[in-house]
Amino acid sequence: MVTMQDVADRAGVTKMTVSNVVSGRARVRPETEARVRAAIAELGYTPNLVARSLATGSTMTIGLFVPTVCSWFYADIVEEVEDVLEEAGYHLLLCTTRLDGERARRHLAGLTSRSVDGLLIAGDRDLIDHLPLLADARFPVALCAWETDAPDTLPVVTIDYEHGGLLVGRHLRELGHEHVAVLMSPDHVPRLEGFRRAFAKDGVTVPDSAVHTVPDPTPAAAFAAASDLLAAHPDLTAIFATYDVLVHGAMEAVLAQGRSIPQDVSVVGQGDIVPVSRAHPSLTTVSFPRRAMARQAVELLLRGISNDESPISFIQMLRPTLIVGESTGPARGAGV
Amino acid sequence: MVTMQDVADRAGVTKMTVSNVVSGRARVRPETEARVRAAIAELGYTPNLVARSLATGSTMTIGLFVPTVCSWFYADIVEEVEDVLEEAGYHLLLCTTRLDGERARRHLAGLTSRSVDGLLIAGDRDLIDHLPLLADARFPVALCAWETDAPDTLPVVTIDYEHGGLLVGRHLRELGHEHVAVLMSPDHVPRLEGFRRAFAKDGVTVPDSAVHTVPDPTPAAAFAAASDLLAAHPDLTAIFATYDVLVHGAMEAVLAQGRSIPQDVSVVGQGDIVPVSRAHPSLTTVSFPRRAMARQAVELLLRGISNDESPISFIQMLRPTLIVGESTGPARGAGV
C-alpha cells in the first residue's frame, strides 16, 4: 500500500505538504503542488480514510435504519438517501431492522463503534423502545417517515399522514358517500383519524364496526377482510384501504361479489400503488412525497453534522396529495 | 469519549491488558479480568473500531453493489447479504449503481479509501467495463447473479439461467406446444438459448420473428409488445416471458384479445412473480434461488477474506426449479 510518506519522499517534501495538497486546506506553491500531484499519479496514491478518520474524528459515513428494503416505500427512501449522501461525499451503512428491536439495538452498537457521523432512522417501528439510547448517541440522529407521535427530542421529517386520511374522506364526502368502510394496518391510526375528521365535519360518523384492522398484510388476508366488510355492510358505497395489499384485496373482493367499481362501490388507496391490472379501473389514491421526505431528512442530518450544535429539535411535515383515478365515483343513490 | 486508557487507569492495569480482555486473545488472570470488565461497565466503554482498523488493517465492513434496490430480486439479495454479514459481525456499505458505470467507479474508489474488507457485486450490469479495475482491488471481490459470461478471474455464485429457459421449453414441449413466442429483456439471452435448446432437441425451431426484445420494462411497453406478438402470430399457443412486467403484459394482452389462459394460450414466466390478481390463473414460472445464491456468495467472500490466499477463482451455479401453475396447459389442437 502506498502511503502519504511515499508520496512525500518521491516529491521531495514532507507528508504535511502532501496532506495540504490533498485536502486543499493550506496554500501550497504551484511548483510544489505540481510535483506532489505528479508523485500521487505515478504512485497511484489513494488516501486512507481510516487513518484520516482516526485523526479527524469524522468517517464520512452515515447509518440508515429501515424496517425492510423489500417494500417500494423504503426501497425508494434508501435510494434517495444514497443519492443525497453521494452528492455530499458520504457513504451509507445500511441496517434493516426487520421488526426486531434487538437487532436494531445491535446495529446501533455496531454503528457506534464504527463512529458513523450520523444516523437516519426511517420508519417508527423497531427502534421506538430504544429512543432513550438515541438521546445520548455520540452522533446526530434524524428521523423520517414517522407516523405515530414523533419524539420531540430529535429532528424529524415526515408526511402528514393524518392529512392524507382527511383528503380521502373529503373526496368521498364530496361524492356523497355516507356508508363507508376502512381497511387498515394497525400502524395507520392517524390516517383513520384524518378520514373520520372529514366525515365528522358533516356530522357523519364512521362506526368502529366499519373499520377493519388487518395485522398481517398478505393478499389472502386482505381479500378475506374486505369480503367480510362487504358482507357485514351490504349498504357500503365506498372502501378506504390504507395501503397497497389491502387495496388490491378490496378491489378483488368487490369484483368477486359481482359488484362494479366505482358504480356500486368506490375504492380508495394510499401510497403510490402499482396498478393491479389493465382490467381494473385506475386507482384513486393519496401520493406520499417519500423521496422529497428522504432528501430533506438527510439534508437536515448533514446540517446537524456540520454545525454540531446542540441537537436541533423540530418537526417537518410534508403534505400528501390526492390523485383522482377511476376507482371512485358518486355514491349510489346520492343525488350528486 | 471514554478510551481504553481510561478503562486501564480505572482498573489499575495497562491498556494492553484491557485490549487482551476485550479481544480475548491472550490469557488474563480471572481477578484482573473481573476488574477490567467492571471498569468497562462503569465507564460505558465501547471500543473504537476506527482505531482498531488502523492498527489491524481490517474494518469489518464489506461493500455491496447492486443495480438498484427497487426490485424484489435485488431487495431480497440485499437483505440476505445483510443477514449473513450480521452473523459474522460485519457491516454493510450499500452502493446502488443505477445503470451508471461512472457512478459505480466512484463508489469503488470510495470503498477503496474506506478500506472495506471485501466487495460483493450483484448483477452484471454496471461494473462490467471496470472489471480490470477489480482485478487489482486491494480486497477480495466476489460476484453473484451474473447472467452473461462471468469473468474467470473472480469467484462467482450465480443461477443457471440457461437451465431455467430449458425447463420452460421442456415443459411447453411436453404439453405439445410448437408455435411459441418469447418476450424478453436484452439481458436475458442465456434464458432464450436454453428455451430454444429444448425445442431444438425435438427438431422444432423458435424463429427470430417470434422473439420480441423489450428494452424498457414498463407495463405499457410490455402490453404493447405482447399484443404485437399475438397479432403477428395468430397461431401462437404459448408465450414465454422472461420477467414479471413482461408476464403481466402478456397475460393482459391475451385476455384483452378475448382469448383465455391456458385454453387458448399458455403463459410462462420467470422469477418469483407476484400474482397479478385473483381473477387470473396462477402462474407457471421458474423460481430462482436468489437468497441461497446471495448467502453462498457472501460466504465465499468471507472465506476469501479470512484465508487471504491468492484470489480463488471458480464458478458456482445454482439450479432454478419449475413451478407449474394454472397458466399453462396442453397446446390447443395437440393430441396430448
Added chain:
DNA sequence: CTGAAAGCGCTTACAG
C-alpha cells in the same frame, strides 16, 4: 509557503 513534533485509539511483537 514548508517542516518537525505530537497525537487520534488501538494492536503487535518483545521482554520480563
Added chain:
DNA sequence: CTGAAAGCGCTTACAG
C-alpha cells in the same frame, strides 16, 4: 500473566 515501546496513516497546531 502483565508491561513499555513502537507503529498503523493521517491531521492539527505551532514554529520558522
